[in-house]
Amino acid sequence: MNIWNYSFTNNLYWVNDRNGVVVVDEQHQQSYLLGSSESILWRLLIIHIDSDAIIRRFSAIISVSEDEGKGKILSILSKWEKNNLVEHRND
């Protein structure tokens, strides 16, 4: 995953099943049960589609405009960054 300079941090593994996504941060010995829209975004990110397609599909799934969808994605990424699930690289 590499979207707007965000990428998954190392030492993560995740369990994605029908109940949602659980992300385990081995380094910090913590696990996170992602919420429903977070799980959708996570699954879209791991199937390796481009950022435009991710915004389009994410927005369609949660029934918001693409602008709103993009805002929601950024806020989820920011939350994940605080929890060390993703890291942001400044160019």
Next chain:
Amino acid sequence: MNSADIFAVPVGQKVLIYAPLHDVTAIINRIAWKKWSGYLEDNKQCPESALELFSRFEQSQKGEPSCRSGNLTDPLLLGLIPTRACNMSCRYCDFTSSNPAIMSFDTAKNAIRAYLELLHQNDKKKGEIHFFGGEPMIVPELVQFAVEYARYEAGKNKIEIHFELITNGLYSTTLAQWLSQNFDTVILSVDGFGEFQNRFRPMKNGSPSFETVCNNARIFSDSDCEFVIRSCVFQDNAAHLPQWAEWIGNNLLPSMVCFEPMTKSQESQKNEIFPAKPVDFVQNFCTASDILKNFGIPVIFSTTDITKNTNSICPLGQDALIISPEGSISSCYQLETEWKRQKMDLSFGWIDSEGFHFDMEKVNQCREFSVHNKRFCENCFCKYHCTGGCHLSHNTDKVSGLYDDFCIETRMISAAFLLDELNQSALKEEWLSDEDSIRIMAAQSSDRWLDYRSMAIAEL
């Protein structure tokens, strides 16, 4: 006691008594059968020797499975047909179209939203969304979108959705992994070893498909989704069924294996692929079934599910909402051209942004597809499990008892399953190895015990 639905089926030297509406299955000998038949007919006080069996008929009496009526509020499932296109070129498949439509995201979204609203309005907490084709996974974006959207929307009302896919397994391992993590049930069609799969189910360009399908089968097998293998059986691969079963048992861990006899089609006839002879199919089916049983894997044939009584084994007649790529609604996943060939119109509505639009007159016509309306089946002991097979392709417009190969296969395998239920494996093996006994049973024109005078066993 209603004796009409008590059946007596000759199995070698014994008689299988089966009363699905009374939950009774029993084996009696011919002497008992002869002696007790009159008591059943005259409703006389039965002799002491028959008391145990006859009292069970009295004790447990279920009604016939009923047909649906009234408003369409409790659909069996929502079916989505993302496309009729396919990436395989199966030699017996008539699902061909030069320019197949692809379902739009809006149609999928409208259908899912309307279905979830229907569930919510009727206070249902569980739903079923099934994907049919063509091959649904040649439009993975649509399937992925539909699953995510349905799960997200259903979660708002705490509705649990069971996702099921019927697929050919011909795609990347990444996609197979996604399916195994996001679907509850994956039904994979594979017709046996490479020599059969590659010959009869090649890729569109003629290339072999076995290796890719097999690799993906391992992914489904290793996941926690319910994984079902479905193999179509025809003349060429019937004898290999036991080896195929052995291979499945040693290499994969499916929840279930389904062996279905091939139905003749224009393509199969053009390519000179012939159905297996009924006795060959049944004998190999039963051997394969016993092999897989040793691995703890159940085997089914769709018309022989003796665990429940129903009036229709297919979605037709059960208010299933199957959405075509163009957005029309029916309860049948076969091609519209096939309905037309049979002079039927099974479409009963359409979906748009306002929701489902049902033509209730047509809905009610579709509900008429039930075994209750098939006089051909009325005297057959399999009627509440087979229900006359596919309402579209299996011709039941015939005199009762004039069985075709499909009926014979159903009758024999149903009897074999009932013998298994009674732990009569020795009797089953003896009966299945005697072709005369099989023929006598398969050809019995009425299984109703009340018709005992005309039964072949009366002559034995």
